[in-house]
Amino acid sequence: MSDKPRERKLSRYRDIATRLQKEIRLGKYPVGDLLPTETELMAHYSTSRQTVREALRILMDQGLIVRRVGLGSVIIATEPPVLFTHSVKSLSEWLRYSNETYRDVVRSGEIVADRDLAALLKCEPGKQWFLIESIRRVDQFAAPLGWTEIYVLRKFAGVVKRSDHGRAPVHEQIAKMFGQTTEYAQMEIFVRKMPAAFAKALQVEAGSPALTVVRRYYGLKEELFEVTVTTHPEGRYTYSMDMQRSLRPRV
Template sequence: MTNPAPQPSPQPSPEIPRYQEIVSILLKEIEQGAYRLGARMPTEFELCSRFDVSRYTVREAMRKLEDMGLVSRRPGIGTILAATTADGRYANSINSLDELMQYASDTRMEVLGTELIEADEELAALMNCEPGTPWYRMDAQRWASDTRKPFCTTTLWVRGDFAGIVPRIGKEQRAVYRMIEEAHGVTIREVLQDIEGIVLDDRTAATLDAPAGSAGLKITRLYLGTDGQVFEGSVNIHPTGRFRYSMRLQRQDNPSGRRKGTRD
């Protein structure tokens, strides 16, 4: 490993997460050949010292590089430089509401159109509301900072009584549900998510600049408040080759010491 020349740590930006600033610096150094392919990357301790940040921040930065296919973690060895160019896909790892909020901050949504509609039977079934309920519908594209094409189309619905935040959507790089919480005093209870494989129709393919009839991934999310009612919903469609969704599953301890589904 070639140690890069020491540089002063950049001043934190209130708009860019600290780990993302570290990712940008390391990406530039990788492109400039500061690290040899297959060689060990700096340790967490070295990066913490260099950037004056916590181990959590460094781990988030390295996780982002790993999601991009640039580094790999090997037990007993450390973090290895696996590639010098990213694989071109936007990598998404969402395991909590905090990570969902970070996802909104790390990407940019471009709103293509907005209209106030009344829910038909299909939308009412999706949102678990009465037909005729007013909703704001927005058609949009979402971009990552390191992609030249949108990595998804988004259809977003916001309940009609939250009209005040609609003009801010797409202009502020923030999670929509957080805007609603802050502006209207709503507290989110849970997010329901459904993932399915689809075939891109002609219209969606043209919007994404992808081949019609090619494979895609459809992710539907419904945001519920403490009253159990949906106040926001979205359908995101990703073309093949531009998106990767990852999650981490952990075993939960069973306080009773028994396996679920068994009886004494």
């Protein structure tokens, strides 16, 4: 019969949430103030506590209030904060290599961080690392994409023996083998002259423009457990990132 006009009848708690949002936006409750208590809202809207709490949960999800036992609902913002978010499902997505690339291990072994290396890795000098050096390629004929130095804690040196070693990101391999999870990560991108040590392998001249990307992986208790340094010749790598405007980043 009818074309389902979508009456869009709001549920009671959504309605209350909307009204409260409006009041907050219009300044009735400034930041730092308290919203009326659940009991007061129950009386004001002639509704049950359940309904009021559902409404307040919405405001909480939007980041407008925080609720604390014994205190009340504190206004922390008058507008849902607009964020630009860049989120990835894994850090390997973050590293925008396609799955077509792989690493050819050149050599590996232990190394002690001297002054310069410590500065690059942001670790204390004298720290002992296990270093894996490899060349990142699309295929064995094309010019390599870049030179990769992977520094991992010595206790994780076993990752080089994994069958998927050259394919999967090392921090994921460490997670699988040792249960070490990445809680925090940091990236730096800068330009420098191509170091002579990599120039020949990358088929460019030493001193030519090079893009260097440093990624630091931290576990629990902010323990730095892996650092990768990749160096790309001109024209072989572009870092790109998209950001979306969003009120609430979602999975």
